[in-house]
Amino acid sequence: MDAQLLRHTFAVVERRAEHAVTFFYSHLFWNNPGMRALFPEDMAPQRDRIFAALTHVVTHLDEPGLADYLGALGRDHRKFLATPALYSAVGASLLAAFAHAAGAAWTVAAEKAWTEAYGLVADLMKAGAEASVAEGQPAWWDADVVRHERFGEDLALLTLRPRQPYPYLAGQYVSVSSLHVPRVWRTYSLANAPRPDGTLDLHVSRVLGGLMSPTLTERLRVGETLRLSTPGGALTARTPPGKPRTYIAAGTGWAPVRALLEEAAADEPALEGRLFVVARAKEYLYGKADAERFRELIPGLHVTYITAAPLRPRDQATERLVQALRASVNWPAHDVYLAGPPGFLTEVAEELEDLGTDPCRVFHDTLPAVGRFTTRPSTRAEWLIEPPQLHWHNPEARAPRER
Numbered sequence: 400m401d402a403q404l405l406r407h408t409f410a411v412v413e414r415r416a417e418h419a420v421t422f423f424y425s426h427l428f429w430n431n432p433g434m435r436a437l438f439p440e441d442m443a444p445q446r447d448r449i450f451a452a453l454t455h456v457v458t459h460l461d462e463p464g465l466a467d468y469l470g471a472l473g474r475d476h477r478k479f480l481a482t483p484a485l486y487s488a489v490g491a492s493l494l495a496a497f498a499h500a501a502g503a504a505w506t507v508a509a510e511k512a513w514t515e516a517y518g519l520v521a522d523l524m525k526a527g528a529e530a531s532v533a534e535g536q537p538a539w540w541d542a543d544v545v546r547h548e549r550f551g552e553d554l555a556l557l558t559l560r561p562r563q564p565y566p567y568l569a570g571q572y573v574s575v576s577s578l579h580v581p582r583v584w585r586t587y588s589l590a591n592a593p594r595p596d597g598t599l600d601l602h603v604s605r606v607l608g609g610l611m612s613p614t615l616t617e618r619l620r621v622g623e624t625l626r627l628s629t630p631g632g633a634l635t636a637r638t639p640p641g642k643p644r645t646y647i648a649a650g651t652g653w654a655p656v657r658a659l660l661e662e663a664a665a666d667e668p669a670l671e672g673r674l675f676v677v678a679r680a681k682e683y684l685y686g687k688a689d690a691e692r693f694r695e696l697i698p699g700l701h702v703t704y705i706t707a708a709p710l711r712p713r714d715q716a717t718e719r720l721v722q723a724l725r726a727s728v729n730w731p732a733h734d735v736y737l738a739g740p741p742g743f744l745t746e747v748a749e750e751l752e753d754l755g756t757d758p759c760r761v762f763h764d765t766l767p768a769v770g771r772f773t774t775r776p777s778t779r780a781e782w783l784i785e786p787p788q789l790h791w792h793n794p795e796a797r798a799p800r801e802r
């Protein structure tokens with residue numbers, strides 16, 4: 400593949416990505432009307448993901464991990480009912496959108512390079528899907544809801560029982576779909592290490608105005624069925640025995656950290672480590688009882704709870720965490736497991752690097768880029784039809800002091 404030419408055209412298209420995404424889906428659904436029914440009704444939150452995936456591809460062309468990434472993506476695309484014929488349809492629309500957005504940069508050579516590149520990407524994805532069929536994996540796992548508990552207004556703790564064996568590792572996440580919001584899939588961390596009875600827990604925090612989290616917290620009932628995709632994620636245990644480690648969990652970031660601690664309590668109860676549990680306010684510290692149990696099971700675990708002071712904005716919890724991290728010692732020796740909202744992850748990972756941790760030993764999930772190209776309306780007509788929301792639009796999402 401001519402990597403330089405691919406990057407050059409992509410840089411031009413990326414500048415007009417909002418147009419390209421709109422063109423792509425219009426072209427795809429106009430030429431293949433049946434495909435619209437495979438996508439969620441409201442595509443606004445995620446419609447740029449295919450571009451995010453392509454960004455990943457063109458920026459990782461030389462890396463050996465690319466084939467694995469695309470294989471896993473193809474495996475995962477079985478849940479969207481993607482077939483080889485549909486890959487051709489997507490390819491035709493993607494190239495049409497690129498030609499439209501690239502203008503003069505869409506030369507004969509560029510078209511040839513992109514046709515080859517898309518062919519390779521699609522082949523690797525289809526190979527991943529074929530391998531998963533050969534291994535006897537289902538396209539998704541049906542799982543019955545056996546417990547649904549609310550913790551305050553904003554949080555639900557779910558226990559699910561998959562109907563077929565569902566293999567996963569402590570710390571991984573799963574993509575979930577509910578018939579209440581058909582074809583919408585969102586990612587949630589598995590909150591326990593694998594259990595003999597096969598049940599698994601999820602902790603869901605309600606995002607006001609969201610599609611999935613209000614469904615899972617408010618509408619879902621015991622006895623209903625959810626769909627689960629293949630588990631994924633990079634937050635699995637990988638510290639050699641005897642090496643100290645630090646766990647940092649904010650909000651529902653407690654879910655994967657809880658799973659890792661459950662595994663560690665069984666496999667290595669003599670470990671030396673520290674645990675920071677962060678919540679926006681005291682009443683959101685829903686993991687405290689569990690964390691206390693881990694303190695007893697792992698005597699070498701030093702536990703600290705951090706929240707914002709009453710009536711202070713939630714950012715204060717992060718500031719307090721940073722102070723506590725600075726007061727802790729011996730960072731270069733520690734492996735760090737980090738989970739929480741995206742902004743929190745970035746800020747804390749930077750701080751940890753300043754404190755001397757090895758960036759390769761700070762483990763957290765890499766977050767899919769969402770909303771990068773779709774936050775701004777792309778044309779004047781879109782501005783008029785759907786004016787952009789001001790970022791303080793939802794007063795309930797803000798802490799009392801900020802109102």
Ligand SMILES: Cc1cc2nc3c(=O)[nH]c(=O)nc-3n(C[C@H](O)[C@H](O)[C@H](O)COP(=O)(O)OP(=O)(O)OC[C@H]3O[C@@H](n4cnc5c(N)ncnc54)[C@H](O)[C@@H]3O)c2cc1C
Binds near residue numbers: 589
């Ligand atoms: C690796 C990974 C693990 C995750 N684990 C968990 C978990 O264990 N528990 C959990 O509750 N969530 C978890 N999430 C977040 C979850 O996947 C959804 O993004 C979240 O539930 C919102 O989905 P939604 O459909 O309700 O909102 P959407 O319909 O996707 O979004 C609606 C609007 O809200 C905005 N928005 C989305 N998320 C947030 C947010 N967190 N805060 C403020 N605004 C937001 C969007 O930009 C959009 O404008 C995880 C995400 C990732 C990537």
Ligand code: HEM
Binds near residue numbers: 439446448480
């Ligand atoms: C090389 C081709 C493709 C690439 C790179 C690609 C990439 C992606 C990525 C990265 C996502 C987000 C995944 C997630 O959030 O879990 C996605 C979502 C999706 N893809 Fe693909 N995809 C390709 C082909 C296809 C095909 C052929 C179909 C046909 C059915 C398809 C259907 C979907 C659907 C339905 C979604 C969900 C969209 C949403 O939630 O709004 N994709 N794709």
